[in-house]
Amino acid sequence: MLIIELAGVRIRIENKYPFVEQQCRDYLAEGEDFSFSVAVSDEEIALEKGDGAFSEGYCESICVYRHICEELPRYRVFLMHSSILEVDGYAYAFAAKSGVGKSTHTALWLKNIPNARVLNGDKPLLRLEEDGSLTAFGTPWNGKENWGENRSAPLAAICFLERGEVNEIRSAAEDEVLSRLVHQLYLRGDRDSVILRLQLLDAMLRAVPFYVLHCNISDEAALVAYRAMKKN
Amino acid sequence: MRIKSDFTIQKVGGAYVAVPVGESSRHFHGMVRLNESGAFVWGLMAEKDCSEEELVDAILARYEVEREVAAADVSRVLAVLREHQILV
Structure with a gap:
């Protein structure tokens, strides 16, 4: 125990x-x-x-x-299936369907973005704060690469990854965010718990900007993403 | 017809999202998105058995729309709910 x-x-x-x-x-x-x-x-x-x-x-x-x-x-804490990196005190989340290249993209950040570190490579937790912001937390459940640390940072942005020939990032509209997020959030359980999570999802939509990144596996992919998502 | 009891609906962002809880969540992993009138129809069918005509009448009592528009709305919502086997 x-x-x-x-x-x-x-x-x-x-x-x-x-x-x-x-x-x-x-x-x-x-x-x-x-x-x-x-x-x-x-x-x-x-x-x-x-x-x-x-x-x-x-x-x-x-x-x-x-x-x-x-x-x-x-x-007010929930799992978001994603890879979360921390750079200079802010957290950046990447979600993707299995096999799209979440780990590859995470590795590109580690290589190309100064001070980047992985908070959790697979199953981080997000906490909704009283002011409506989200804080990202590392957990012992890190995914197969076992990337992660017991740290936390305010979440700056969430990005959905897609494979592409060239590296392009754009804002995601709410409709699109919803249909993509439903695959990354754990929406099962009893009624009260599901209702709570939908309320958290509602708050989440307002908490941070969402992006869609089409990317290849070049160093530029990380730079394009970080430039757009960077806080301040 | 009515909504299976093991679904729940919540407003998320600008839309309404219905997801399964309990038994239905074993075979239905997604969600159904509805606009406001869709959520209104859902609410009626979550409370009691309704015929298609009753639903159209309820829409007409609440919104200022033509009967054809209301009927088309209801029919569209029902098609989605049937497709996902949410009705009993």
């Missing part, structure tokens, strides 16, 4: 396998109190494992995060 802090929320994990403890070592919280607790049943772990080659511990960890993300909207 361990208590971690994610996006300012203290969560107790009642784990059966050591994997998740190792994974969460940078997120351990001091003290005994917590906002909610998660536990995963053997049945869920078996279902997650299926015929796959992943260990029970790994599958437990996947289920733990799923449960956490179902609870977090009550604390």
